[in-house]
Amino acid sequence: MHEFEQHLRQELNPQQYKAATTFERPLMIVAGAGSGKTRVITYRIAYMLSRGIPQNQILALTFTNKAAREMRNRIAELTGRKLRQLTISTFHAFGVRVLRDAIVELGYRDNFSIYDTVDQLALLKETARELHFSLDGEDLKAILTLFSDIRTGRREWTDESDRYRELFNEFRKHLRVYNAVDFDDLILLPIELFRARTDILDRYRDRFRYFLVDEFQDTSKDQYTFIHLLSSESRNLCVVGDDDQSIYSWRGADYRNLLQFERDYPEQTQITLEQNYRSTTTILEAANGVIRNNTNRKEKKLWTGEESGRPIELFYPDNERLEAAFIAERIRTLALRERIRYEEMCVLIRTNSLSRSIEEAFLAENLPYRMTGGTSFFDRREIRDLVSYMRLMANQDDDMSLLRILNTPRRGFGRKTVEVLDRIARAGRCSLYSAIVQALHAADSPLPRRVTVDLEAFVELIHEFRDRLLKNRRDMANTLAALIERIDYWQHLVSEHPTNEKLARWKYRNIELFCESLGKWERHPDNLEPTLFNYLNRISLQSRDDEEDSEDSGRVNLMTIHAAKGLEFRVVFLVGCEDGILPHKRALEEDPANVEEERRLFYVALTRAMEKLYLTSCRERSIMREIVACSPSPFLGEIPHSLVEMHEPEEPVEQAEARDYFSLIRAKLGQQ
DNA sequence: GTTCCGTTTTTTTTT
DNA sequence: AAAACGGAAC
Numbered sequence: 001m002h003e004f005e006q007h008l009r010q011e012l013n014p015q016q017y018k019a020a021t022t023f024e025r026p027l028m029i030v031a032g033a034g035s036g037k038t039r040v041i042t043y044r045i046a047y048m049l050s051r052g053i054p055q056n057q058i059l060a061l062t063f064t065n066k067a068a069r070e071m072r073n074r075i076a077e078l079t080g081r082k083l084r085q086l087t088i089s090t091f092h093a094f095g096v097r098v099l100r101d102a103i104v105e106l107g108y109r110d111n112f113s114i115y116d117t118v119d120q121l122a123l124l125k126e127t128a129r130e131l132h133f134s135l136d137g138e139d140l141k142a143i144l145t146l147f148s149d150i151r152t153g154r155r156e157w158t159d160e161s162d163r164y165r166e167l168f169n170e171f172r173k174h175l176r177v178y179n180a181v182d183f184d185d186l187i188l189l190p191i192e193l194f195r196a197r198t199d200i201l202d203r204y205r206d207r208f209r210y211f212l213v214d215e216f217q218d219t220s221k222d223q224y225t226f227i228h229l230l231s232s233e234s235r236n237l238c239v240v241g242d243d244d245q246s247i248y249s250w251r252g253a254d255y256r257n258l259l260q261f262e263r264d265y266p267e268q269t270q271i272t273l274e275q276n277y278r279s280t281t282t283i284l285e286a287a288n289g290v291i292r293n294n295t296n297r298k299e300k301k302l303w304t305g306e307e308s309g310r311p312i313e314l315f316y317p318d319n320e321r322l323e324a325a326f327i328a329e330r331i332r333t334l335a336l337r338e339r340i341r342y343e344e345m346c347v348l349i350r351t352n353s354l355s356r357s358i359e360e361a362f363l364a365e366n367l368p369y370r371m372t373g374g375t376s377f378f379d380r381r382e383i384r385d386l387v388s389y390m391r392l393m394a395n396q397d398d399d400m401s402l403l404r405i406l407n408t409p410r411r412g413f414g415r416k417t418v419e420v421l422d423r424i425a426r427a428g429r430c431s432l433y434s435a436i437v438q439a440l441h442a443a444d445s446p447l448p449r450r451v452t453v454d455l456e457a458f459v460e461l462i463h464e465f466r467d468r469l470l471k472n473r474r475d476m477a478n479t480l481a482a483l484i485e486r487i488d489y490w491q492h493l494v495s496e497h498p499t500n501e502k503l504a505r506w507k508y509r510n511i512e513l514f515c516e517s518l519g520k521w522e523r524h525p526d527n528l529e530p531t532l533f534n535y536l537n538r539i540s541l542q543s544r545d546d547e548e549d550s551e552d553s554g555r556v557n558l559m560t561i562h563a564a565k566g567l568e569f570r571v572v573f574l575v576g577c578e579d580g581i582l583p584h585k586r587a588l589e590e591d592p593a594n595v596e597e598e599r600r601l602f603y604v605a606l607t608r609a610m611e612k613l614y615l616t617s618c619r620e621r622s623i624m625r626e627i628v629a630c631s632p633s634p635f636l637g638e639i640p641h642s643l644v645e646m647h648e649p650e651e652p653v654e655q656a657e658a659r660d661y662f663s664l665i666r667a668k669l670g671q672q
Numbered sequence: 673g674t675t676c677c678g679t680t681t682t683t684t685t686t687t
Numbered sequence: 688a689a690a691a692c693g694g695a696a697c
Contacts, residue, residue, distance in 0.1 A: 093687090183686090250684080351685075352685085353683045407674095414675085416673055586683090
């Protein structure tokens with residue numbers, strides 16, 4: 001027998017083995033929480049390689065860069081090979097690759113910018129101003145969601161939304177003029193391209209023969225279309241997922257893709273992984289008790305050979321400060337008494353805003369922690385400024401970047417100047433940068449003399465540094481440093497924060513770090529194409545959780561439930577198990593049917609824990625500087641009571657109160 | 673025309 | 688508590 005095959009037989013259970021060794025046909029792996037999914041995927045690809053499938057015929061798609069990186073590392077470890085030709089990428093990053101290859105066919109230029117939410121928000125405001133469309137009292141993010149939904153066919157125009165139609169059309173037109181694409185475009189444009197140009201599609205179909213999609217329950221309709229276009233001919237598509245862990249429907253994830261897959265690939269094999277290798281029986285039973293309440297799920301019975309383990313601990317602190325203090329104290333105790341390392345513990349939160357009280361407690365207690373997520377390094381103002389300079393130099397039609405830096409640092413250009421330039425740009429149907437150049441060359445410039453002179457200097461600056469960035473290989477970090485010097489960004493920071501030099505210094509330090517990481521990137525030996533475009537594309541797709549995996553562990557993890565998907569920890573604290581937070585109030589307002597997704601979120605949180613689970617629910621919490629009374633999450637009552645133990649507070653009075661509280665929830669649930 | 677200062681609003685999750 | 692906006696001061 002094949003040597004590696006034997007190894008697999010030893011390492012995997014029968015279902016896992018079958019999943020890892022089936023690759024010449026469509027395959028759906030339904031992988032329950034903790035069932036060794038990543039293990040199976042990595043072994044599967046390693047197995048394919050061992051059977052002589054060339055690396056460059058395999059395409060594996062994941063959702064985060066982190067997941068992609070981890071998968072690559074683990075396969076590399078397993079096979080001891082370099083894997084230069086193996087494509088493991090996020091959907092979006094792969095979309096960029098396709099576009100870089102052929103976006104010209106769609107009438108864009110290949111130095112396109114990628115607009116994230118912040119850019120889109122700015123563009124929306126800009127467009128509204130032009131159209132004299134008042135955005136007073138409007139929820140801008142909701143408008144962007146509407147636009148995205150319209151674009152991806154998730155929603156149709158209605159009588160109610162019709163008033164945004166013109167805004168939408170103009171918004172799309174602008175993106176086009178700026179030679180910019182958004183996140184939806186990264187999937188939609190490749191689809192458009194493949195449909196319009198079958199020769200290009202055929203090229204990709206020839207190149208890639210084996211496909212794997214991780215976290216399949218979180219793919220959108222378009223992502224499915226995309227992978228289906230690529231794989232429908234060779235038909236070796238493997239999807240891996242768990243409908244119970246689908247928590248991204250708000251971003252377009254559509255569980256119906258599971259059904260679509262069954263229809264499109266009727267010859268598929270389906271394998272369900274039900275043995276859980278992660279959690280104690282207690283934790284698993286709690287999770288099962290919760291998820292059972294969802295309708296419309298693929299029936300699974302997760303089981304584990306583990307012993308029952310320790311009870312789940314439930315605590316009702318009076319407020320979020322006590323909640324944080326309790327968690328900090330527990331962490332310290334567990335570390336001291338049970339020798340559990342900090343990095344083996346994790347605090348999970350529903351919303352980023354909940355991190356505040358926890359962080360304060362950790363800082364006060366001197367507990368080392370690491371918050372994954374939150375504001376990304378690249379979302380910091382000072383970094384965005386520099387990135388905007390770079391983006392403008394890469395793509396001079398990128399108006400949003402230009403507007404950001406035109407007067408940063410202050411150059412004396414204000415609203416009026418922009419208005420004039422904007423008029424020229426609109427008349428000529430061109431970008432602002434072209435408008436500036438035009439205005440400078442025009443005989444009868446509509447701009448005052450002083451402004452013209454300053455604009456000239458600005459254009460020269462952009463030109464000079466653009467040349468340097470594009471021409472000199474592996475010298476971008478130095479060039480950027482020179483730019484920072486030239487525009488005297490330090491002075492700018494000082495004048496922006498006149499009373500807070502510490503803050504200014506911190507921001508300047510961030511900038512230095514940014515330069516350093518750019519330098520590291522462009523000088524890395526594996527980086528064969530260290531161009532400005534590639535760098536910008538890379539950082540636009542860099543999410544919050546995969547910045548510099550600083551290996552300095554020994555720190556407690558703090559993250560949102562969404563960010564914790566796919567991870568596991570010996571001890572998990574779930575914060576804010578309150579009605580209105582989990583399930584989240586706004587999610588339910590949007591659509592009461594969202595409870596099920598909120599329940600899945602709760603389920604994902606519970607199943608991250610290996611040994612010990614703490615749940616806390618505050619009686620009061622200050623939300624937007626107001627103190628609000630909170631009631632426990634209804635999900636708490638879905639956990640079998642025998643598995644839960646009340647945390648014993650210091651005063652016996654409170655203990656009795658807490659017990660009353662618990663029976664209160666039970667009563668409440670009984671009514672439903 | 674630009675900058676500064678005081679007022680208002682905000683917090684669901686993210687590629 | 689911080690950012691974003693709008694009106695008054697320079």
